[in-house]
Amino acid sequence: MSEARSASFLSDIQTLRRRAREHIAEGAVTPGYHADREVVLKLLNEALATEIICTLRYKRHYYMAKGIHAESVASEFLQHAQEEQQHADQLAERITQLGGAPDFSPDGLTTRSHAEYVEGDSLEDMIKEDLIAERIAIDSYREMVNYLGQDDSTSRRLLEEILAKEEEHADDLASLLEGMASH
Ligand SMILES: [Fe+2]
Ligand SMILES: [Fe+2]
Numbered sequence: 001m002s003e004a005r006s007a008s009f010l011s012d013i014q015t016l017r018r019r020a021r022e023h024i025a026e027g028a029v030t031p032g033y034h035a036d037r038e039v040v041l042k043l044l045n046e047a048l049a050t051e052i053i054c055t056l057r058y059k060r061h062y063y064m065a066k067g068i069h070a071e072s073v074a075s076e077f078l079q080h081a082q083e084e085q086q087h088a089d090q091l092a093e094r095i096t097q098l099g100g101a102p103d104f105s106p107d108g109l110t111t112r113s114h115a116e117y118v119e120g121d122s123l124e125d126m127i128k129e130d131l132i133a134e135r136i137a138i139d140s141y142r143e144m145v146n147y148l149g150q151d152d153s154t155s156r157r158l159l160e161e162i163l164a165k166e167e168e169h170a171d172d173l174a175s176l177l178e179g180m181a182s183h
Pocket of ligand 2: 054134
């Protein structure tokens with residue numbers, strides 16, 4: 001623990017209470033918040049855009065797979081779509097807790113997102129595109145987790161939780177691809 005950090009850790013309770021009252025209008029952002037709020041909000045909005053794009057892509061893949069009677073793959077796509085939607089909601093919630101505004105605008109959505117919206121021509125293409133998108137999300141969330149470190153542990157924990165789910169998604173997709181290759 002650095003000197004500055006151990007000093008702030010030891011702030012007496014009266015000082016903490018007084019500061020909390022002074023800055024009540026700032027909501028969850030207290031003077032003990034060490035991160036650069038503007039940067040964190042930008043990163044969280046990029047993660048939000050990524051989750052929205054992933055939701056849309058999985059929805060498209062779900063309906064297309066259903067149309068060609070690939071039921072087990074379709075149900076995997078649907079489950080992923082629902083989980084990406086949940087991630088989007090959790091990120092939007094955290095953005096408002098930090099006093100920011102979640103960006104749901106369709107304008108520039110694909111630019112803000114790290115992962116891409118690719119439709120894919122065949123079932124195998126769809127799974128491959130989803131796997132690529134998951135791997136991009138995994139890398140960018142891991143970078144965000146490292147950036148946040150101890151400075152915003154709530155946002156960091158949220159991203160770690162989402163990251164773990166994306167790793168599960170990538171694993172599911174890799175298994176689906178393997179299953180297709182062995183047929
Ligand atoms: Fe997600
Ligand atoms: Fe995912």
